[in-house]
Every structure is written in C-alpha cells, then in structure tokens.
Amino acid sequence: MKALIVFGALLLSTPLYAAQLVLELGASSRTWQTEELLKHPDVQTVQITDDVSYKKPMSYRAVPLTTLLTGVQADDHLQAVALDGFAAEMPAAPLLNKSGARAWLAIEDPAKPWPPLGEGKHSAGPFYLVWTDPQAGHISPEQWPYAVATIKRLSAVADRFPALLPAPNLAKDDPINKGFELFQKNCLACHRLNGAGDAQFGPDLNIPFNPTEYFSGDFLKRYIRDPQGLRHWPQGKMPGFSAAVLPDSELDLLVGYLKHMAGRKQPLAP
The missing domain is CATH 2.60.40.420 (Cupredoxins -  blue copper proteins)
Known part of the structure; x- marks a missing residue:
C-alpha cells in the first residue's frame, strides 16, 4: 500500500511531456518532444507585447524558429499545420530572420500551463508560433498559428x-x-x-x-x-x-x- 502511495505521488509530481512537434523538412526531418525543446540550448524567455491570440502581453519560453529549420532556404515554402486543421502557408524567408520581425516557437510547459484562449477553450499550446517586432515585417495574424503539430517544407501554393x-x-x-x-x-x-x-x-x-x-x-x-x-x-x-x-x-x-x-x-x- 505504501509503495502505491509513493508511486502515485511521483506521478502527480512529475510533469508529463506527451506533446510532440513534427518537422517534415526533407533530409533534416525530425520529431521534437516538449521536454527536449524546453531543454534546447537556445531556449529563452521572450516577451510578446501584443499577442495576437491572447490579446494582451504574454511571456513564453521559446526557441528561435530558424534554429529548428535545419536545411531550409529563404526561397523555400513552409506550412504550419495545427491540431484543429488550420494550415498556415508561409514563405520561409521571414521565418529565418535573425533581426527585425523574428519568429519563435513558444513551448508550453505542462508544469506551467498557459491560460485558455477563452471560456471552454484550450490554451494556445502545446506549440505556438509567435513574433517579436511583427510590425517590422508586416506579419499577418494568420502567421501566428497556435496548437501547431507539424511544420512541413512544401512546393509553392501555385x-x-x-x-x-x-x-x-x-x-x-x-x-x-x-x-x-x-x-x-x-x-x-x-x-x-x-x-x-x-x-x-x-x-x-x-x-x-x-x-x-x-x-x-x-x-x-x-x-x-x-x-x-x-x-x-x-x-x-x-x-x-x-x-x-x-x-x-x-x-x-x-x-x-x-x-x-x-x-x-x-x-x-x-
């Protein structure tokens, strides 16, 4: 009985890292787990002054997206697919910026979950593409996909x-x-x-x-x-x-x- 209690306590105290992000980029394709991304050497806290989804300032643990887009070139085309079927079509060039409007992959820590997007709704996690200084790149709200499950390199839309x-x-x-x-x-x-x-x-x-x-x-x-x-x-x-x-x-x-x-x-x- 004591062993069961200890085991149950461990389950309650240990964060679950069930979410995964699939990057289908060709030869450099891979799957990232939440825990891996939260421990990524380039992860940092970013402040978003006007979050498109939450309509208020937000703070995230995030990795520069360009760090994850191994082998992607500026003239490539990417698609970010969310869990609900939202499929953002995006030229790669803005996502690779290291100054000005800069794209980040925000990672929801299961131990510190983000707030829901509204009554009866989920949060923007487990992965959310956010931007610092979006005005510098004329970034559209559709370029802030949340609940992202997959990022793919594809041929152009046309x-x-x-x-x-x-x-x-x-x-x-x-x-x-x-x-x-x-x-x-x-x-x-x-x-x-x-x-x-x-x-x-x-x-x-x-x-x-x-x-x-x-x-x-x-x-x-x-x-x-x-x-x-x-x-x-x-x-x-x-x-x-x-x-x-x-x-x-x-x-x-x-x-x-x-x-x-x-x-x-x-x-x-x-």
Whole structure:
C-alpha cells in the first residue's frame, strides 16, 4: 500500500511531456518532444507585447524558429499545420530572420500551463508560433498559428493548387496576381477556394458561391475588418484584419482577386 502511495505521488509530481512537434523538412526531418525543446540550448524567455491570440502581453519560453529549420532556404515554402486543421502557408524567408520581425516557437510547459484562449477553450499550446517586432515585417495574424503539430517544407501554393490561380493571360504585376499573394498570406490558412487548399477550418470561398456574389456594397470589406461586428455568433473564430495588418489598398487587391475568381469556378472533385 505504501509503495502505491509513493508511486502515485511521483506521478502527480512529475510533469508529463506527451506533446510532440513534427518537422517534415526533407533530409533534416525530425520529431521534437516538449521536454527536449524546453531543454534546447537556445531556449529563452521572450516577451510578446501584443499577442495576437491572447490579446494582451504574454511571456513564453521559446526557441528561435530558424534554429529548428535545419536545411531550409529563404526561397523555400513552409506550412504550419495545427491540431484543429488550420494550415498556415508561409514563405520561409521571414521565418529565418535573425533581426527585425523574428519568429519563435513558444513551448508550453505542462508544469506551467498557459491560460485558455477563452471560456471552454484550450490554451494556445502545446506549440505556438509567435513574433517579436511583427510590425517590422508586416506579419499577418494568420502567421501566428497556435496548437501547431507539424511544420512541413512544401512546393509553392501555385504549384500545388492550380485551381487557385488567376487567369494565365494576366501580367505578373497585375493587381489580381497581387491579390492572389495576399489571399495566400491572409486567407488560405482557414479557407479553400475551388476546393483547393489544405485547410480544414473555414468554408470554401468560391464553391458554391463567392462572397463577392452575396455581400453587396462595402459589406465584404466591413466583414473582413470586423467579422463579429457584421455577423455576431459565440462560436465565430474568424479574426478581424485591421488596417495596420491589411491596409485599405491591400484589402482592395484581396477583394479584387476574390471577385476575379468568382468567374473561374471549378467543379469539386466527387
């Protein structure tokens, strides 16, 4: 009986390091356990002054993401996949920065858990991609994925999902192509379009209807700015995109791409 009590006490006093982060980077792929990352030689405490998910200052034990991206080059493309199906598409270059806007992998210590993101919700752990000085790199809220399970090196979005491409006769610097770049950065983490994309989170933005087909006037832009201000419901998860994150000129380009794609619907695969 005494042995059982001692064993139970040990279980209660010993942190459990069950979480793991899978890095699929090619030859340098590996799986990191929470305990390994918390003991990483480059781990440090970082202060986030305006946390995108918690909406307040936060402090984390974190590792510079570039330290973990062995073999990744600036012109590579990465995808961070969360436990809930959120799939952030990100060019590698900003993630490799060692100054200015800098990406960090925040690690939740099971002995010191982070607060929940809201009533009835989990925390942002076990792994959360956060940024110091994000304004310096024009970092979007979609580039702060939380509950990250996997980071993959993949081909560019345009190569993987041709159904997302604007008309091929457009010039490279056409505003529609610029809008496509903004769509990848700000929308593709949650949404598919023409059934194309890896996200499992939000609705398709072209099938059966494109939002430019049912939002009249400036209501689509107002919705992107403040989703809960236009359609309020307790389970709404879409973040608002402020003018600081998505200036009016870029919002116009993004909506221009969506409107263009309304004329390029493709049937979904059965």
